[in-house]
Amino acid sequence: MARLLVGLVALAVAFYVYALVDCILFARVRVRGLPKIAWVFIVLLFPVVGGVLWFLIGRGRKASKRQVQYRTVGPDDDPEFLGALRADPVSDAQLRELEQQFAEKDDPDTRTDNGRSDR
Incomplete structure (x- = not known):
């Protein structure tokens, strides 16, 4: 006993x-x-x-297949985040102007051998 x-x-x-x-x-x-x-x-x-x-x-039961499963999504995979991003606000005219300014600075005719301009 x-x-x-x-x-x-x-x-x-x-x-x-x-x-x-x-x-x-x-x-x-x-x-x-x-x-x-x-x-x-x-x-x-x-x-x-x-x-x-x-x-x-x-003690509750296991989650059924009908219940919503939440998961963490990175910003590059989240369509809501990607939709909130706007394109760069630089217009085509501004872009062409910037490209021309860079081209003028990089023009090999106005440069000397040491990389400084001839001014």
Whole structure:
């Protein structure tokens, strides 16, 4: 009889520890009935009964295929972010003017051997 009692106590302690760890590590968004912290206290204060209540009531089911799955998307893969980007506000006329200014500065006829202009 003593062996049976020791075995039942060991089983109860193992169930208590398993229920407590499961409750602490379980995703907060899947907890049902009460807030997660309340379930932790219930499992702590009522070892076997709290664990049974946790598994029957508090522990939510796995996410179904119909539920929306959220994932992080980088900005280069996010169409909303890419749509918010505007093209460079430089007009074609301004671009041609800048290209001409750079061409004038890089013109080899006005340069000397050491890279300075002849001014």
